[in-house]
Amino acid sequence: MHPYRTHTCGQLKASDADCAARLSGWVHRKRDHGNLLFVDLRDHYGITQVVVDTSSPMFALLEKARPESVITVTGTVVRRSAETVNPRLPTGEIELVAATVSIDAMAEVLPIQVAGDQEYPEDMRLKYRFLDLRREDVHANMMLRSQVIAYLRQAMIAQGFTEFQTPILTASSPEGARDYLVPARLHPGKFYALPQAPQQFKQLLMVAGFDRYFQIAPCFRDEAGRADRSPGEFYQLDFEMSFVTQDDVFAAIEPVLEGVFKQFGKGRAVTPAPFPRIAYDESMLKYGSDKPDLRNPIVIADVTEPFRGSGFGLFAKMIDGKGAVVRAIPAPGAAGQPRSWFDKLNEWAREEGAGGLGYIQFAADGPKGPIAKNLDPERVAAIKAQAGLRDGDAVFFACDKKDAAAKFAGKVRTKLGNELDLLEKDVFKFCWTVDFPMYEMNEDSGQIEFSHNPFSMPQGGMEALLTMDPLDIKAFQYDIVCNGVELSSGAIRNHRPDIMYKAFAIAGYTAAHVEEHFGGMLNAFKYGAPPHGGSAPGVDRIVMLLADQPNIREVILFPMNQQAQDLLMGAPAEVDATRLRELHLKLDLPKPKKEG
Numbered sequence: 071m072h073p074y075r076t077h078t079c080g081q082l083k084a085s086d087a088d089c090a091a092r093l094s095g096w097v098h099r100k101r102d103h104g105n106l107l108f109v110d111l112r113d114h115y116g117i118t119q120v121v122v123d124t125s126s127p128m129f130a131l132l133e134k135a136r137p138e139s140v141i142t143v144t145g146t147v148v149r150r151s152a153e154t155v156n157p158r159l160p161t162g163e164i165e166l167v168a169a170t171v172s173i174d175a176m177a178e179v180l181p182i183q184v185a186g187d188q189e190y191p192e193d194m195r196l197k198y199r200f201l202d203l204r205r206e207d208v209h210a211n212m213m214l215r216s217q218v219i220a221y222l223r224q225a226m227i228a229q230g231f232t233e234f235q236t237p238i239l240t241a242s243s244p245e246g247a248r249d250y251l252v253p254a255r256l257h258p259g260k261f262y263a264l265p266q267a268p269q270q271f272k273q274l275l276m277v278a279g280f281d282r283y284f285q286i287a288p289c290f291r292d293e294a295g296r297a298d299r300s301p302g303e304f305y306q307l308d309f310e311m312s313f314v315t316q317d318d319v320f321a322a323i324e325p326v327l328e329g330v331f332k333q334f335g336k337g338r339a340v341t342p343a344p345f346p347r348i349a350y351d352e353s354m355l356k357y358g359s360d361k362p363d364l365r366n367p368i369v370i371a372d373v374t375e376p377f378r379g380s381g382f383g384l385f386a387k388m389i390d391g392k393g394a395v396v397r398a399i400p401a402p403g404a405a406g407q408p409r410s411w412f413d414k415l416n417e418w419a420r421e422e423g424a425g426g427l428g429y430i431q432f433a434a435d436g437p438k439g440p441i442a443k444n445l446d447p448e449r450v451a452a453i454k455a456q457a458g459l460r461d462g463d464a465v466f467f468a469c470d471k472k473d474a475a476a477k478f479a480g481k482v483r484t485k486l487g488n489e490l491d492l493l494e495k496d497v498f499k500f501c502w503t504v505d506f507p508m509y510e511m512n513e514d515s516g517q518i519e520f521s522h523n524p525f526s527m528p529q530g531g532m533e534a535l536l537t538m539d540p541l542d543i544k545a546f547q548y549d550i551v552c553n554g555v556e557l558s559s560g561a562i563r564n565h566r567p568d569i570m571y572k573a574f575a576i577a578g579y580t581a582a583h584v585e586e587h588f589g590g591m592l593n594a595f596k597y598g599a600p601p602h603g604g605s606a607p608g609v610d611r612i613v614m615l616l617a618d619q620p621n622i623r624e625v626i627l628f629p630m631n632q633q634a635q636d637l638l639m640g641a642p643a644e645v646d647a648t649r650l651r652e653l654h655l656k657l658d659l660p661k662p663k664k665e666g
Contacts (some may be wrong), residue, residue, distance in 0.1 A: 072239055074562045077311075080116020082147055084163040091166060092144040093118055094174065096204065097135050100187050110185075110328055111143060111166075114209075119156075119165040120145070128171040138177040138201070145169045167388040179491075181360065197637040199628055211625045214334060215613045219286055221333055222307050222609070223375070226324040231284040231309060236271035238288070240262060241590075248292035250302075258654035264290035267606065269525075270591045272310040273563055276602040277594045284309040286609060296622050298555060300610060301634040307612075310604035316546050316562055319603050320344065320502065327550070327557075327607065331498045334616045341500040345550075349505040354473075358397070358480020360506070363554025364499035366487035370479045373398040373467070376449040380439055385428075397468045397479035398457040399484050404464040405431040415466070418485065426477055429466045429613055432459055441467070484554075498615065500552050505529070508543040509577065520577050522549055526561035527601075528573060535572045550607060552615055560605025567595050 073096040082091060092294035095113035109120040109132055120143050122128050135141055136437035145168040156162030171611040182190045184204045195202045202208055223233070242249045249263040265271075267289050275283045287308040295301035312317060331340045346364075353362050356369050374395045377385040390396035404411075412429055419427035430450065431438040437450050442541040457465050465488070468479040487493050508528050518540050528534050534543050546562035564570050570592065574584045585592060613625040623629040630636050650656065
């Protein structure tokens, strides 16, 4: 017999009755029923109930084994009586009657309990993450993550992609966040950077002729954490393709994403491919966001004209004097809500930095509210028609410059969707946001700037750059969105040096600047680069959605806290003076703040 186990703790069935078995695992729970002691023995695979009689010499040994002690039990498998069968356990029809017990490792008193569903502060959970990972839900999340990655890898290979590993130690690159820098001991005063993404390397792979690349890529960014972003490092399904259009990229990744959400979504509905495509301008108008949550049925409408020159002076003056627009955010069925409900939303709007949140209630006996009183009936009727409202609905308004009005209206849409419980349940709603603007105007400086990714191919190519107003140029750039969560940005890349020089010139960059900062990739493009494009859906966010977790740290094995600290391993940590001298580094630390 094996020294530790003949079976796992999730394996024994009624058909194994009367057989000898040996199990090893952790003491999950103990229950003393007077003349019998029951122990739930747990391992990676499940739980088996072990029973020992008080007359057994093993009783005292099991009785002193604290929860989470590691033990090995040898005994006989017996069927449970009908009234004691546990249908919630795969092993619930049997129990193991202990003949011998050995304690492999005695546990100390636990700082956090593994059994049960107690809640603990995040710092405790991260400090004792090895215990936290033993808990059923967290353990299941990590297994889901592993299975999702295996599925993604197999699906990409089936699509004809080849897996490559790109460098971890590389050069600093302006990706929009801070790099993690690594001092180069052999090159005093110089630094490597950890890659924010394998962007330039994967494009160089296309230049090198590999055609279809992917990897489950680690990425590093020195930025603050939030619910859907892990500080420090994250993983993405990074891929790139040659000789493709935007449609080809979508056609390659859509079945992978649809498949993984169907496979692991526990029966929840998934948007079938091809996913809807929503132009950026339309998305900002209708949903107030470039990552719309399509579970929310509310559609925002432009009602600027009914307010232009109207009796509602506040909006009318902003429209004529400041070039403001007015967005209407419907609240289906909310006309009957009490005044206090509207007042609370008004108070919330002020907390969000807005002046307030005006509204109209379309009651059965006519429109109500301060705005309705100051508008001609035909203007109110126009608002009702343009916003698709019916009697019984209410509508809220956002009035500001175009971008600010869109963003605030988007916040109101989300707030109303949650307040009125409008979001469709048990569904994964996918869409692409497409046709992002190539440039935007910096309102403070009046300068033309790249709005997002400077390496995207402008729609229309060189002709567009030469003949169009820069603010009207769209890019072959796209985001994949699920339930309002951006899984990835992507683009058809600008693979031509002449177009790249011109695109950067419009944003005020000289050819010398482009060559200094992007010389490696630009030089490669001069030797024949294929048209190429790709994307990089976030693995952590995919698993977070599938596990229905609100915080991304719940699906990462050893996450940092929001201050980018590893509480388990004690990182970041100081290093001694000898190491600093080897690296030719001196510290210039900020002076401690004086108290008082």
